[in-house]
Amino acid sequence: MTTATQAAPAPRTTPAAPAPPRVIRPIPMSRLAKVELRKMFDTRAGFWLMASVGIVSVLATAAVIIWAPDEAITLETFSTAIGVPLSIVLPMIAILSITSEYSQRTGLTTYTLVPWRGRVISAKVLVTIAIGVVSMFLALAVGTVGNLIGSTITGLDPVWDISVATFSSIVLANILGMLMGFMLGVLFRSSAAAIVGYFVYSFVLPVAFGTLAAFQEWFRDLQPWVDVNFAITRLFEGSLTTEHWQQLGVTTLVWLWIPLALGLRAIVRAEVK
Amino acid sequence: MISVESLTKQYGPFTAVDHVSFTAETGRVTGFLGPNGAGKSTTMRVMVGLTPASSGRVTVSGRSYRELVNPGLEVGVLLDASAQHAGRTGREILTIAQQTMGLPRARVAETLARVGLTEDEAARRVRDYSLGMRQRLGLATALIGEPEVLILDEPANGLDPAGIRWMRDLLRGFADAGGTVLLSSHLLHEIEVIADDLVVIGQGKIVAQGSKSELLAAAGTLVRTADVDRLARALHEASVVTSPIDGGLRVDADPELVGETAHRAGVVLRELRPADGAGLEEMFLELTALTSRDDTAREGAAA
Numbered sequence: 302m303t304t305a306t307q308a309a310p311a312p313r314t315t316p317a318a319p320a321p322p323r324v325i326r327p328i329p330m331s332r333l334a335k336v337e338l339r340k341m342f343d344t345r346a347g348f349w350l351m352a353s354v355g356i357v358s359v360l361a362t363a364a365v366i367i368w369a370p371d372e373a374i375t376l377e378t379f380s381t382a383i384g385v386p387l388s389i390v391l392p393m394i395a396i397l398s399i400t401s402e403y404s405q406r407t408g409l410t411t412y413t414l415v416p417w418r419g420r421v422i423s424a425k426v427l428v429t430i431a432i433g434v435v436s437m438f439l440a441l442a443v444g445t446v447g448n449l450i451g452s453t454i455t456g457l458d459p460v461w462d463i464s465v466a467t468f469s470s471i472v473l474a475n476i477l478g479m480l481m482g483f484m485l486g487v488l489f490r491s492s493a494a495a496i497v498g499y500f501v502y503s504f505v506l507p508v509a510f511g512t513l514a515a516f517q518e519w520f521r522d523l524q525p526w527v528d529v530n531f532a533i534t535r536l537f538e539g540s541l542t543t544e545h546w547q548q549l550g551v552t553t554l555v556w557l558w559i560p561l562a563l564g565l566r567a568i569v570r571a572e573v574k
Numbered sequence: 575m576i577s578v579e580s581l582t583k584q585y586g587p588f589t590a591v592d593h594v595s596f597t598a599e600t601g602r603v604t605g606f607l608g609p610n611g612a613g614k615s616t617t618m619r620v621m622v623g624l625t626p627a628s629s630g631r632v633t634v635s636g637r638s639y640r641e642l643v644n645p646g647l648e649v650g651v652l653l654d655a656s657a658q659h660a661g662r663t664g665r666e667i668l669t670i671a672q673q674t675m676g677l678p679r680a681r682v683a684e685t686l687a688r689v690g691l692t693e694d695e696a697a698r699r700v701r702d703y704s705l706g707m708r709q710r711l712g713l714a715t716a717l718i719g720e721p722e723v724l725i726l727d728e729p730a731n732g733l734d735p736a737g738i739r740w741m742r743d744l745l746r747g748f749a750d751a752g753g754t755v756l757l758s759s760h761l762l763h764e765i766e767v768i769a770d771d772l773v774v775i776g777q778g779k780i781v782a783q784g785s786k787s788e789l790l791a792a793a794g795t796l797v798r799t800a801d802v803d804r805l806a807r808a809l810h811e812a813s814v815v816t817s818p819i820d821g822g823l824r825v826d827a828d829p830e831l832v833g834e835t836a837h838r839a840g841v842v843l844r845e846l847r848p849a850d851g852a853g854l855e856e857m858f859l860e861l862t863a864l865t866s867r868d869d870t871a872r873e874g875a876a877a
Contacts, residue, residue, distance in 0.1 A: 323647075325642075325643055325644050325647050325648065326643065326644065326676070327643040327644060328643070328644050328674065328675075328676065332673065332674070332676060333674070335673065336670060336673050336674050339669075339670065339673065340670065343662055343666050343670075344659060344661030344662055345661055346661055347661075401659065405657075405658070405659040405660065406654070406656075406657035406658070407657065407658060407659050409624065409653050409654055409657040410651075410657065410658070410667075410671070410715060412623070412624060413622050413623075413624065413645065413646075413651045413653070414645060414646045414671060414674045414675065415645075415674065416622070416623040416639060416640050416642075416645060417640070570626065572619070572624065572625045572626070573619070573624040573625070574619070574624075574625075
């Protein structure tokens with residue numbers, strides 16, 4: 302054998318060496334949650350949606366300080382002013398966390414790297430709830446600062462009229478709102494459909510039920526057991542009776558938990574394209 | 575190694591994949607060839623658990639995909655380079671894969687360099703990427719976990735000729751180092767350049783499979799002459815099967831026999847050569863014609 306017959310191998314730009322046998326560990330839930338959290342912030346749209354929680358809180362607080370009459374400068378006023386826009390922003394965050402996998406088709410990669418879709422969805426739920434809770438504390442902090450500034454301007458003593466119990470039930474109400482958005486995202490797997498669905502859920506249905514209750518005697522007593530928004534809204538006022546809690550349980554079972562379960566069942570089985 | 579056993583996928587009355595069986599061997603690049611809509615992508619989606627099979631099964635290194643505990647480290651997958659969030663940067667997309675798999679952070683820069691994306695390109699958002707750049711990024715996502723198996727759907731789509739050669743070298747190196755590569759294409763010439771083995775699919779069914787040299791050798795001889803009829807008669811007398819082509823014949827015999835027959839019959843030849851891939855090409859054109867809704871596939875196969 303001569304060296305002349307040994308053809309030089311074509312130069313390899315990258316010698317791809319498949320790894321030797323190695324220990325492969327399962328992907329822990331904490332890692333999935335970390336990745337899902339990252340995915341909520343790593344686009345301009347996502348970043349500004351998250352930033353809008355802070356921006357909305359500050360704007361609403363400024364509006365109260367500027368326009369509210371002196372006697373209305375209380376923590377509750379701030380909380381309501383911040384809470385209304387947040388009750389729309391937070392469910393949008395929840396919706397997009399799930400639907401972007403489908404509308405942007407990133408699910409193709411996500412579910413290939415993590416074929417257990419239930420775990421991916423669980424990580425998303427965990428992160429969504431965590432974001433909800435953190436946002437509420439952020440809103441509380443902004444509201445508190447606003448209340449201090451406002452009362453300094455008016456010269457009156459600051460009024461702290463939100464108890465820990467009330468704050469907790471407001472947090473719960475917002476989490477339920479986010480889960481509502483999440484459920485619609487899981488059910489429709491399309492951003493547009495889920496967002497429209499959310500507005501129907503939170504603005505059209507309450508009006509429909511309210512009208513029905515106003516004009517139909519028989520429905521008046523039934524409404525708290527049927528209208529989920531009616532039941533959730535009571536959380537903002539605090540101090541729920543046992544019956545109120547039961548109504549919250551029944552309405553969320555029908556409007557949230559059952560559709561969520563159906564949606565999850567479908568999402569785990571559906572083809573990802 | 576990837577093993578597909580009698581895989582079937584039905585959508586209502588429509589059978590997208592019909593009892594498909596083949597093996598992609600370790601150390602080889604297997605080309606999965608078929609016109610658009612033949613069932614390549616569906617087969618590949620079933621392989622990685624994105625689409626449930628109606629029946630049959632697929633194993634990767636002897637296990638089903640869902641049994642892998644961290645699939646990215648064992649199987650590199652690229653199904654659609656455009657299926658990425660347009661608002662993320664290339665580096666961010668690769669970082670998500672790196673974090674999901676639990677790999678060291680340095681692997682991101684290494685892999686970007688390996689697929690030929692510059693720092694500057696990696697910092698751009700994917701909406702500003704060309705298809706070729708998306709393919710490189712998709713390939714990076716597949717390679718970052720240093721898997722032993724690659725499953726790539728149309729990876730050469732959008733690459734220029736230099737890019738295709740680059741990919742051939744990359745995949746060749748990967749297979750030579752003991753890896754398994756399955757890649758699909760609807761372009762015969764593209765897959766001829768890259769693959770060792772071919773699996774040809776049409777309308778959901780496997781129509782041919784074997785090593786590239788086998789399939790090409792089966793093509794016989796190409797002969798051109800001014801007197802096609804006389805040569806055809808002479809060859810038929812020698813019980814050789816022929817089929818007419820433009821200005822000549824394709825003959826199921828080696829060139830020596832055809833030359834001898836022509837000499838005895840006194841026919842002057844213009845051209846006599848092994849019909850490299852002509853048979854495969856004809857078969858592929860027929861397949862494409864059957865589903866003739868995609869002209870680019872036909873042009874590509876004829877190119």
